[in-house]
Amino acid sequence: MNSTEALMEKWEVQLRKGTLELAILAALQQRTLYGLELLKLLQSLPSTTITEGTLYPLLDRLKRDELVDAQWVQEGETRPRKYYQLTPLGNKKLTDLTRLWRQSVSDIEWLLANPGPQPLPNTGV
Amino acid sequence: MSAAELHNNEMIHGYLNDLRRYLSRLAPHETQEVIREIESHLFDVLDQQAANGQAADVAEILRGFGDARQLAALYVAHIEEGAPPPRGFRAIQSVKKSVTASLYFAMAVFGFSMAFGLLFIAGAKFLLPESVGVWSTPHGDSIVVGFVSVPPMATPEVMGWWIVPVATLLAVGVAWLTRKVLLVLKQHM
Structure with missing residues (x-):
């Protein structure tokens, strides 16, 4: 692997780490999922792929912070599964993180859409 | 399988x-x-x-x-x-608590027996006026306070009947102070 690829991967890891909590809260938006379902959902998207070893301790932390709650459910013959859903606090956190995320995306999009050399209209840079 | x-x-x-x-x-x-x-x-x-x-x-x-x-x-x-901390860590907290409890009772016993002793001296003055008092040795290098069976010879008693109000006030003061300290200790139990 050359150094550019290594840097790219490092950046991707950082980005994924930073957005992981938002990704999990968003995945549980108006939805009740157990660990394996949630893992498969996140692994089905290229930028939210995570491992079991990251997901479960993070769910445990979200539960301690009362952003999600969980119940064991057994349906018919299947083995019991622990289902997660957002708490009202989790919903609020999701709203707050969503606002930050959208702001960040739109700011960066704006910068990308306004290259030099012409001066920018509002800052004079 | x-x-x-x-x-x-x-x-x-x-x-x-x-x-x-x-x-x-x-x-x-x-x-x-x-x-x-x-x-x-x-x-x-x-x-x-x-x-x-x-x-x-x-x-x-x-x-x-x-x-x-x-x-x-x-x-x-x-x-x-x-x-x-998780539940397993409670043991540590209860050890700390029992230290505070023994400190609390030691403080109570010490403070209130001091106050009681002073009150006892004030009361005893009425019963045995010759045996209760404060004596200063002639050279001033030591004093004897309180309730003695044989008053020290050749030393003047310095307080006389003043020992009654002074000891009573001291007793009240010590009891009050002890109570204050106990209240503070209780908050940390």
Whole structure:
């Protein structure tokens, strides 16, 4: 692997780490999922792929912070599964993180859409 | 159960036992909850692989969870971050509490017996005026305070009947102070 690829991967890891909590809260938006379902959902998207070893301790932390709650459910013959859903606090956190995320995306999009050399209209840079 | 299934079960139980050991800093019911969830996940994946006609690959699934010690460290991380200690840590708190309790009672016994002793001196002055008082030795290098059976010879008694109000006031003062200290100690029990 050359150094550019290594840097790219490092950046991707950082980005994924930073957005992981938002990704999990968003995945549980108006939805009740157990660990394996949630893992498969996140692994089905290229930028939210995570491992079991990251997901479960993070769910445990979200539960301690009362952003999600969980119940064991057994349906018919299947083995019991622990289902997660957002708490009202989790919903609020999701709203707050969503606002930050959208702001960040739109700011960066704006910068990308306004290259030099012409001066920018509002800052004079 | 086939030999391959037996082997898979052994691998899973070995992993879960390691994890259980490394999670020992959590409360037992929390550890049990973690183990139960991961066990449910592992067997769910195995069932799904079997249903899809795939060969069970336990090693690959366990790789996703990572090293048992590192996984446990992620679950235990909140303890280092100053979150409330798990139940197992109560023992330490109760040791601290019993020290405070013995300090509380020692303070109460000490303070109130001082106050009681001073009151006793004030009362005894009426019964045995010759035996109660404050004596100063001629050279001033020591004093005798209180209730003596044989008053020191050749030393003047310095307080006379003043010992009654002074000892009473001191008794009240010491009792009040003791009570104040006990109130403060109680808040920290």
